[in-house]
Amino acid sequence: MEDLKDFGEPLEFWQYFYEITKIPRCSQHEEIIREYILKEAEKMGYRTEVDKIQNLVVRIPGKSDKEAEKLKVVLQSHMDMVCEKHDRTQHDFAKDSLKLKLLEIDNEKWLTAEGTTLGADNGVGIAYQLTIMKKIRDGSLDFGGIDLDLLFTVDEERGLSGASQMDKKLISGKYLLNLDSEEDDRFTIGCAGGRVFIGNIKYEKELIRNVNLIAVKISVSGLMGGHSGSDINKNRGNALKILAEVIWKTNTEFDVFINSIEGGNLTNAITREAHAILFIEQSQKNELEAFLKGVIPNIKMLYEGTDSNLEISLDIMKDFIDKTAFSKDFQNRLVDLFHLMPNGPISLHPTSEGLVHTSLNFAVVHTLENLIEFKVSTRSLTQYDKDTLFEKLKTIFKISGLDINIEVVTLYPSWPPDFNSKLTEISKQVYKNLFDNEVTIQAIHAGLECAFFSYYYPDMEMISLGPDVLGGHSPDERLKIKSVAKIWKFLIALLQNLD
Structure with missing residues (x-):
């Protein structure tokens, strides 16, 4: 790491961001970062308040004593981060500091973490707020x-529960500036709503008695992954869908017995790695290898230029001791279901070019005792299409003939864009004055906490902004160094021009 002074202004931002990367803050484990922020605020003499869900607000009063002259503004970030790492990376997110590393790509300096997510989403927002406070x-x-x-x-990352369950009296104001966007020349004023659900499929296993069967593992790896909202239209491979395709073809061509299927971790991340363990006659091993060699190039061709490091491998499990497999009927129905499961963009916005309207992320599959658990995240710019997609999925589940129990764990509204709001107009003008360029005003397919804020505070105008961050929700996440100063300059100028 270089001296933080070499990172540019403001130095306080980088000092705070560096401290934040030392603090464990996976979703639902924000207690240490919250205590850190509280101590900083109390050290400076500011009032704080924590609601029942454990959101925190720091109140910084203006200099006017006259209520008529006061303007209330909310600056907002989320304390948690996506905790993703490569399988080979040794890192305990519950206690280990992130290992920071500088990269230089096309003459631009970027900050990243070795083998893990960086937490710039939304550590940069926290650092901006603390810097302003100081x-x-x-x-x-x-x-x-x-x-x-x-x-x-x-x-925020697990399901926006901090925003959805927040005490409505915790904040008030005319404007809210969300610091959770990731492009310094694009500001967001609207987003998709979403539904996340868990499916549990009951099964019974049978004992493998044929001594001529061997256990093999089919693995999918090397994929980029990424954000299941903002990256869903970038033709990145979903490891579970690729695995389902390979297993379906294998199950059709060979007499195999599936022991387990595993893949994915988070519903808001495109699945990067997945595998299945199955049994096959030892005499058919070479035939299976030859068969896969014919299938794999066709699959890899679909991701040339977008996910070129895709790997599909077959390994012998010599020491595998679990000699059980799904029943043939269950196996066939399960493989059919996963092969048919929709994934990726479902429809595009009819008038906004390139904007995904409705999508689905087939995110997680775990083989548990007596249950297959799978998790799905759906998003849409309208409630109607979000509900229609859910109806179609329930129909597919019904047709499968499997005993599937569905539990909706997250449901959040969309944030309808207002392209003519006063805050939008001020933001455009400030950006133009500072950088002699036009900022892009957009709605996005990812979910933002502003969806709940706009629902709870319909008269509060809102905008979301932030520095350039690439590879969000994956170990490739990186923050552009000079972009931090650009957004800082804009943020301060915007606050000085609000009325």
Whole structure:
């Protein structure tokens, strides 16, 4: 790591961000980062409040004593991060600091973490807020009569539960600036709504008695993964869908017995790795290898240029001791279901070019005792299409003939865009004045906490912004160094121009 002073302004941002990368903060485990923020705020003499779901707000009063002259503004980020790592990476997210590394790509400096997510989503938002808090305290920043509420929410990545269950009295204001976007020349003013559900499929296994059967593992790896909303239209491979295709073809051509299927971790991440363990006659091993050699190039061709490191492998499991497999009827129905499961963009927005309207991420499969558990995330810009997709999925599950129990674990609204709001117009003008360029104003397919904020506070105008972050929700996540200063400059100018 270089000296933080070499990262550019503001230095306080980089000092805070570095400290944040030392703090464990996976979703639902935000207690240490919350305590860190609380101590910083209390050290500077600011009032704080924590609601029942454990969201935190730091209140920074403006300098005017007259209520009529005060303007209330909320700056918001989330405290948790996506905790993803490569299988080969030794890292305990519950206690280990991230191992930071500088990259230089096309003459641009980027900050990343070795083998894990960086947590720039949304560590950059936290660092911006803490820097503003510190600079107001030391007198180097002055926003006059603006009352600032610095809102830090919990559990955004798992299902937006901090925003959805927040105490409605915790904040108030005319404007809300969400610091959770990842392109410094695009500001977001609308987003998709979503539904995340878990499916449990009951099964019974049978004992493998044929001594001529051997256990093999078919694995899918090397994929980029990424955000299941913003990256869903980038033709990145989903390891579970690729595995399902390979297993379906294998199950059709050979007399195999499936022991287990595993893949995925988070519903908001495109699955990068998956595998299945199955039994096959030892005499057919070479035939299976030859068969897969014919199938694999056709699958890899689909991802040339977008997921070129895709690997599909077959390994002998010499020491595998679990000699059980699904019944043939269950196996056939399960493989059919997973092969038919929709995935990726379902429809595009009719008038906004390139914007995904409705999508599905087949995210997780675990083989548990007596249950196959799978998780699916669906998103749409409209409630109607979100419900219609869910209806279609339930129909597919019914047709499969499997005993499937569905539990919806997350349901969040869309954030309808207002392209003519006062905040949008001020933001466009400030950006133009600073950088002599037009900023892109957009709605996105990913879910943002602003969906709940706009629902709870319909009169509060909102916008989402942030520095350039690539590879979100994957171990390839990286933050562009110089982009941090650009968004800082804009953020301060925007606050100084609000009325």
